[in-house]
Amino acid sequence: MAAVNTTGPAPYIYACTRMKVRKATLIPREEYMRMLNMELPGITRIIEETHYKAEIDELASSFSGIDLVEIALSWNLAKEYQKIIELVPGHLKGFTRSYLLRWDIQNVLTILRGKSQDIPQGRIREITIPAGSLDKNALDRLIAEDSADRIVEALKAHVLYPVFEREMAGAVESGSFAHMENELFKAYYTEIVRAAKGGVKGGHAFLQYIRLDIDTRNLMTLFRVKGSLESDELREMMIAGGTFSVEELVRLAGSESSDEIIETIRNRLNLDSFTEVLETFREEKSVHKIEIALTKAKLDQLDKLAKRYQFSVCPILLYLELKQYEVSNLRALARGKESKLEPESIGACMVV
Amino acid sequence: MALKDVKPTRSELINLKKRIKLSERGYNILKMKRDGLILEFFKVLEEAKKSKSELNDNYEKALKTIAVANTVEGAIRVKAAAMAVKENPQITLNQKNIMGVVVPEIESSAVKKDIVQRGYGVLGSSAVVDETAEAFEELVDSIIRAAEIETTMKRLLDEIESTKRRVNALEFKVIPELSEARDFIKMRLDEMERDELVRLKKIRAKAQAK
Numbered sequence: 307m308a309a310v311n312t313t314g315p316a317p318y319i320y321a322c323t324r325m326k327v328r329k330a331t332l333i334p335r336e337e338y339m340r341m342l343n344m345e346l347p348g349i350t351r352i353i354e355e356t357h358y359k360a361e362i363d364e365l366a367s368s369f370s371g372i373d374l375v376e377i378a379l380s381w382n383l384a385k386e387y388q389k390i391i392e393l394v395p396g397h398l399k400g401f402t403r404s405y406l407l408r409w410d411i412q413n414v415l416t417i418l419r420g421k422s423q424d425i426p427q428g429r430i431r432e433i434t435i436p437a438g439s440l441d442k443n444a445l446d447r448l449i450a451e452d453s454a455d456r457i458v459e460a461l462k463a464h465v466l467y468p469v470f471e472r473e474m475a476g477a478v479e480s481g482s483f484a485h486m487e488n489e490l491f492k493a494y495y496t497e498i499v500r501a502a503k504g505g506v507k508g509g510h511a512f513l514q515y516i517r518l519d520i521d522t523r524n525l526m527t528l529f530r531v532k533g534s535l536e537s538d539e540l541r542e543m544m545i546a547g548g549t550f551s552v553e554e555l556v557r558l559a560g561s562e563s564s565d566e567i568i569e570t571i572r573n574r575l576n577l578d579s580f581t582e583v584l585e586t587f588r589e590e591k592s593v594h595k596i597e598i599a600l601t602k603a604k605l606d607q608l609d610k611l612a613k614r615y616q617f618s619v620c621p622i623l624l625y626l627e628l629k630q631y632e633v634s635n636l637r638a639l640a641r642g643k644e645s646k647l648e649p650e651s652i653g654a655c656m657v658v
Numbered sequence: 659m660a661l662k663d664v665k666p667t668r669s670e671l672i673n674l675k676k677r678i679k680l681s682e683r684g685y686n687i688l689k690m691k692r693d694g695l696i697l698e699f700f701k702v703l704e705e706a707k708k709s710k711s712e713l714n715d716n717y718e719k720a721l722k723t724i725a726v727a728n729t730v731e732g733a734i735r736v737k738a739a740a741m742a743v744k745e746n747p748q749i750t751l752n753q754k755n756i757m758g759v760v761v762p763e764i765e766s767s768a769v770k771k772d773i774v775q776r777g778y779g780v781l782g783s784s785a786v787v788d789e790t791a792e793a794f795e796e797l798v799d800s801i802i803r804a805a806e807i808e809t810t811m812k813r814l815l816d817e818i819e820s821t822k823r824r825v826n827a828l829e830f831k832v833i834p835e836l837s838e839a840r841d842f843i844k845m846r847l848d849e850m851e852r853d854e855l856v857r858l859k860k861i862r863a864k865a866q867a868k
Contacts, residue, residue, distance in 0.1 A: 376734060416738045482775075483778075531773060539774055594789065641725070
């Protein structure tokens with residue numbers, strides 16, 4: 307039996323190849339187009355027959371109908387992410403863990419908000435997705451805590467604990483976790499930039515992805531709040547570390563001329579993938595459509611990064627993001643059909 | 659008023675005449691009030707039609723946006739975003755007077771909020787959540803407006819109904835009965851006068867015969 311090589315580049319090549327294989331098993335565009343013309347039972351049957359069967363069977367006793375489909379999809383995503391963390395070797399594991407911290411923010415905030423509104427524990431549990439560093443048991447422990455302060459105390463070992471601790475008093479006083487949420491996401495990006503710049507090999511590729519992600523997030527915020535907020539409020543929502551400085555973004559958000567915004571973004575980003583986004587913006591389509599176009603552009607750009615840095619964190623991040631959008635596309639199909647939306651409207655909500 | 663209970667006296671006749679005059683005046687005033695209320699009602703009815711159709715449109719729009727939000731973000735994230743809203747809309751109930759009818763005047767605050775006031779973070783949510791929140795804020799706003807207009811309309815209708823009952827009671831019951839009693843007393847008094855005349859004539863005839 308040949309010895310398994312666990313040193314050198316082999317584990318990285320192996321992990322990235324497995325990501326490519328997993329990526330190939332994701333639902334292709336043509337299948338989504340076919341599913342758009344199917345009825346809800348047909349779509350549910352396809353979901354059951356793919357990778358999601360185990361979760362559907364597991365949850366069938368507790369949930370039913372469309373809620374079962376949605377929760378099973380989310381659980382599958384969480385399990386898949388945990389498997390990927392186990393699978394990836396060395397530095398890639400650290401990068402992947404850092405990347406997945408965003409799920410912790412979402413879960414902890416959901417728990418804090420649920421607790422502050424006296425939502426029953428069972429309902430809070432239903433809407434958490436343990437895809438980050440806090441697994442199901444950790445989230446259950448947080449849900450069982452009886453106050454927001456104790457939840458934050460229980461997060462002492464978490465990398466974002468200083469932000470939770472700093473922002474908690476203000477959030478409790480104002481009754482709103484919005485500022486805390488924005489600060490957590492900014493701290494998240496600071497943390498992953500720190501991880502990428504930590505001198506670890508492969509950090510450069512990770513940094514390129516982070517910059518792309520920050521640019522996409524900032525542009526989404528820019529198009530979303532353009533002309534409706536004061537400079538100070540805008541400044542609070544922009545993330546530093548991307549192609550554009552925070553001041554540039556604030557100035558662009560205050561600009562009356564769409565042409566100026568389009569030209570500035572085109573000149574600075576200089577990425578073909580974003581051309582369609584700028585055209586969507588020029589046509590004054592809804593912010594939601596611009597967001598979908600931005601997400602598609604980001605995935606397209608990430609795909610190019612994954613091809614350029616074949617044995618880096620990029621193929622892993624590409625798979626994680628594509629998996630997330632597969633789940634969101636299937637959910638969109640199921641929810642859209644349930645709400646009797648037109649196939650075109652459902653298609654417009656999907657990232658394919 | 660049963661005729662057998664009526665005392666055929668002059669003072670009763672005077673009383674009855676006063677009551678008839680008062681009833682007729684009341685009848686005219688109530689009739690004018692009824693007509694005025696009906697005019698007001700038709701004005702409110704127009705507003706109610708508008709607010710009802712606005713409410714229906716906003717309801718349809720809210721349902722559509724939440725369907726899109728559930729489609730894009732999933733019910734899980736939409737529920738999580740909904741939990742972020744801490745501040746409930748405040749409603750102040752005042753009163754105003756339309757032709758003596760007290761109707762509510764509802765003032766609302768904290769219904770429409772901007773993206774910062776809604777309680778969810780911009781960096782952790784998407785534009786469909788904004789669109790849904792906005793649609794539901796508009797729906798709540800139109801529910802409050804419709805509640806004010808529909809309560810006004812209901813109170814006006816109740817008042818029109820009771821005024822109409824009073825007008826009808828005066829027109830078809832009180833005034834006819836009083837008039838009947840008045841005529842009865844008049845007739846009885848005339849009869850009594852004729853009786854007296856005949857009696858006097860007979861006494862005079864007897865006296866002359868003696």
